[in-house]
Amino acid sequence: MGRGPRWCHARFRKFGYKMTQPREIILDVFSRAKKHLSAEDIYMEVYKIYPGIGLTTIYRTLDILINMGMISRHDFGDGRSRYELIGDLKSEHHHHLVCLSCGKIIDYSDFIDEEIKLFDKLEKVLSEKHNFEIKYHQVGFYGLCDKCKLTKLS
């Protein structure tokens, strides 16, 4: 609901963009994704049904979707950006555990209630104090995952 091709078409139009097959497929890939996707992840998925696709188009579409507020970009420090749909429950809070060694990313949802309360308050105060329009926030805990913790003992 509100996610079909028609709805998207109108949404694209509203922003002055055209709806194209590559864009539709990219959105479809996003809606089926169960994790954060890199540009290349998306490229490879789209390629399966649309081998003519170019990486350039992936990047351009990502820019557009970010502009339209439909996806968010994340940076986990491994040199490549990850993207995910906004609006899904899973993406409402961008809180992660990131392994500095192997790059593994774990989403967590502990203490979400407490966090939401604090972050709502923070967002309100910060945006007023610094005259900042806050779009989203990100929380990352960085360290070593179970496996890499063992490796590092050598």
Added chain:
Amino acid sequence: MGRGPRWCHARFRKFGYKMTQPREIILDVFSRAKKHLSAEDIYMEVYKIYPGIGLTTIYRTLDILINMGMISRHDFGDGRSRYELIGDLKSEHHHHLVCLSCGKIIDYSDFIDEEIKLFDKLEKVLSEKHNFEIKYHQVGFYGLCDKCKLTKLS
């Protein structure tokens, strides 16, 4: 105190590294810095007193300092990493407001008490639950700063 060249020399030795002039100057640049520095920021500062410096040495020294736990790396999504000394009051909490348009970064310290309490708890629970060794955490609010908010109205 505990920051002089002698202290650093011993600290480097302890990790099997040698103390060199480039490294000493880089540390000096850090200690005088009032904000997060990019590799090139550091390069340009060091260049003023040591024109023989190479960018490669900057990057290698940054790796070493991170390994020794003397600096931390931050990623604000503009494609280049920033670094700052650990141990200064200002760097104890890596909480920032980042402008998505101009890249401006604001450090804030509101609600720090409440945040510390929550993050201590979170760190404890998460590290146990996921068997993760947490080194540090980062919080970022992303949006538009006062100036860019106006620009975007056009």
Added chain:
DNA sequence: TCCTAAATGATAATGGTTTTCATTTTCAAT
């Protein structure tokens, strides 16, 4: 002072992302 491991810096390579540009596609107006 000497010796060896470590550090250095010029250069080239890497890899994710952007730019360029000639061609193709979309879609509102006809």
Added chain:
DNA sequence: ATTGAAAATGAAAACCATTATCATTTAGGA
């Protein structure tokens, strides 16, 4: 349905932060 201007596309080259290579220099214990 056809048309035409504006937007989108993809191949290739450019970009740029960071990393690897390697011959030369330096640090610091013996």
